[in-house]
Amino acid sequence: MLSIRNLHARVDDKPILKGINLEISAGEIHAIMGPNGSGKSTLSSVLAGRDEYEVTNGEVIYQNQNLLELKPEERAWAGLFLSFQYPVEIPGVKNVYLLKAAVNAVREHRGLPELKAADFLKLVREKLKIMQMSESFLHRNVNEGFSGGEKKRNEILQMQLLEPTLALLDETDSGLDVDALRIVGEGINLMRAPDRSVLLVTHYQRLLDIVKPDFVHVLIDGQIKLSGDFSLAQRLEKEGYEGIEVA
Amino acid sequence: MSGLYTLLTESERYSAKDALQKGLPSKQVESWKYLPSRTLNRTNWVSASHRESTGFALNGGRFANLPLCDGLSTSTHSSLNPSEIARLENIASAHGFSLAQDALNTDCLLLEVMKLAEVRIDLSRLANNASEAGFATLVIRVGEGARLLLIEQFEDVPRSQPNLDSLRILADVSRNGEMKHLRFQTANDHAQVFTEIAVDISENGHYNLHTIDFGAKLSRTDIEIRLSAEQASTKINGLAVTNGSQYHDTHLAVEHRVGDTQSAMTFRNMVDGKGEATFNGRVLIEKNAQRSATEQSVGNLLLSKKARVNPKPELEIYADDVTASHGCTVGSLNQNELFYLKSRGISETDARAFLQYAFAAKLVELIEDAEIRELVESRLLGELKHGELISELKESVHV
Numbered sequence: 001m002l003s004i005r006n007l008h009a010r011v012d013d014k015p016i017l018k019g020i021n022l023e024i025s026a027g028e029i030h031a032i033m034g035p036n037g038s039g040k041s042t043l044s045s046v047l048a049g050r051d052e053y054e055v056t057n058g059e060v061i062y063q064n065q066n067l068l069e070l071k072p073e074e075r076a077w078a079g080l081f082l083s084f085q086y087p088v089e090i091p092g093v094k095n096v097y098l099l100k101a102a103v104n105a106v107r108e109h110r111g112l113p114e115l116k117a118a119d120f121l122k123l124v125r126e127k128l129k130i131m132q133m134s135e136s137f138l139h140r141n142v143n144e145g146f147s148g149g150e151k152k153r154n155e156i157l158q159m160q161l162l163e164p165t166l167a168l169l170d171e172t173d174s175g176l177d178v179d180a181l182r183i184v185g186e187g188i189n190l191m192r193a194p195d196r197s198v199l200l201v202t203h204y205q206r207l208l209d210i211v212k213p214d215f216v217h218v219l220i221d222g223q224i225k226l227s228g229d230f231s232l233a234q235r236l237e238k239e240g241y242e243g244i245e246v247a
Numbered sequence: 248m249s250g251l252y253t254l255l256t257e258s259e260r261y262s263a264k265d266a267l268q269k270g271l272p273s274k275q276v277e278s279w280k281y282l283p284s285r286t287l288n289r290t291n292w293v294s295a296s297h298r299e300s301t302g303f304a305l306n307g308g309r310f311a312n313l314p315l316c317d318g319l320s321t322s323t324h325s326s327l328n329p330s331e332i333a334r335l336e337n338i339a340s341a342h343g344f345s346l347a348q349d350a351l352n353t354d355c356l357l358l359e360v361m362k363l364a365e366v367r368i369d370l371s372r373l374a375n376n377a378s379e380a381g382f383a384t385l386v387i388r389v390g391e392g393a394r395l396l397l398i399e400q401f402e403d404v405p406r407s408q409p410n411l412d413s414l415r416i417l418a419d420v421s422r423n424g425e426m427k428h429l430r431f432q433t434a435n436d437h438a439q440v441f442t443e444i445a446v447d448i449s450e451n452g453h454y455n456l457h458t459i460d461f462g463a464k465l466s467r468t469d470i471e472i473r474l475s476a477e478q479a480s481t482k483i484n485g486l487a488v489t490n491g492s493q494y495h496d497t498h499l500a501v502e503h504r505v506g507d508t509q510s511a512m513t514f515r516n517m518v519d520g521k522g523e524a525t526f527n528g529r530v531l532i533e534k535n536a537q538r539s540a541t542e543q544s545v546g547n548l549l550l551s552k553k554a555r556v557n558p559k560p561e562l563e564i565y566a567d568d569v570t571a572s573h574g575c576t577v578g579s580l581n582q583n584e585l586f587y588l589k590s591r592g593i594s595e596t597d598a599r600a601f602l603q604y605a606f607a608a609k610l611v612e613l614i615e616d617a618e619i620r621e622l623v624e625s626r627l628l629g630e631l632k633h634g635e636l637i638s639e640l641k642e643s644v645h646v
Contacts, residue, residue: 048590049586049589049590050586051586071589071595072586072589072590073589073590073592073593073594073595073598075590076589076590076591076592077592081590082590084587084590087587088583088584088586088587090584090587090588090601090602090605091605091609092602092604092605092606092608092609093601093602093604093605096640097601097637097640097641098588098591098593098601100640100643101591101593101597101601101636101640102591102592102593105591105592105593105594105597106592109592116643117643120643141605142587158591162591162592
């Protein structure tokens, strides 16, 4: 599904990623953990195509395509989805417009017929229910005035509507209280499928207790220093990252 | 005053001589600094001709089909009172062009909305023919407790040559009166549109203006509001969508002459191509105008490298107990917002259209008259490259 080989990237001449190697197969959930400033968010931004980041070396192959050559919207059409650490507020654009435009843009590129208004609304109401969001969210401007938890739920709502093949979830658990964390976590679990992979970027174990990853990787100073199964996350929670750095 | 020379030499009014002597304001005159006066200067303007029309219209410098309704009386300039005459003279004295407007004025109509009456007036400003210049004045009295809705629309028929339409609106809003004024400018590509709006507001009176510029090669709007008695208030919203080689210019001056008066202004300029937009918003709060409140917000969105904006908010406050706020931003589309939309599979062009629409829509939503609001919105969507997506969404998603 996704193959990252020796990926180097920098922002403003400052190297952040210093040779990342990662293989993700269909149906797998991978978690990337690491201390602040280790490059976790840079990795998801580079994969989603944010242009402040310059890739200086390496390659990323996604479903036999060179991912780095695709524009952000082309990556979305190809089935990539990024849940933002800080979802962007867009005053003046209603959430429902964004959702419908996005769903139909992605469907068009997957060779599916456009969803008519009634079908779209039926679908979006179903997903709102899962995320325990009221219908009023449709008519509010995108993320404007949403609480931290509402923004993250809105991200997962979008993910459910867009049905990506590869979801990158960047610190989706940050800023969530216990209830919101459970709703978001279960929202992600519902998306688990044999042909869908998830890359969770997180600081803490608490989301991983709900969304059990198949693999856990520790990112330190722009490189994956250690990989393991779920027990690695438990060990990190107890011992912190310092032990890894020494090792 | 080369372009208007022939017309001015034919005019018998004394202001014609002054206008010829003064000439058009130079670039040194602050309020005319950015205005491209080439066409005004180089066209050999002739008097505008009148043609048949339906509905209340300004047409070739003359008003036609005067509105008839309960609570409204119409008469000519001979009925103006000394204060109105003095105010018109004062407006004329500003510079050479305002003198020319005065000298070349061919029609002056007085509309009086009777005490407690409620009146709606729809005025169409029809396109003048090539090289024709029309000048007219509308004087409005809104009686005590009366309510007036004035809707000014522009005929958009193709013209291949410059054409000039100038209108001065002088209004008085009496005690407890209210005037709502909607100006939806969609004049032809070669039009030179000049509008002067001067409003004096009495106790507890209100003047609300929406000024929306889409059309014309050049549109210049001067707005002067005087809050002359306690609890007088004004709200002014403006949107200019400027494209190609258009020039849109709004000069606004609000004067808080006494205490307990309120003003609020919201303007948005969206400039693309080689367009240029100027906004000057001056608020003066006199020394004795205590407890006055004013707020001004000006947003400018530049969509191309050659687009230009000249925003200038000016606050002049002499009273010490006032609430005043102002904000002015100039920028291009927010890259973070663009990336967010694109990461959801929305194409670059659609994402740009979304954000441009969002920038302007705030001003459109403020228009109370549903019919006009829809007209403005559909024009806005038509101006956007790839506005169709939003049109479709708006039609399809009514929950």
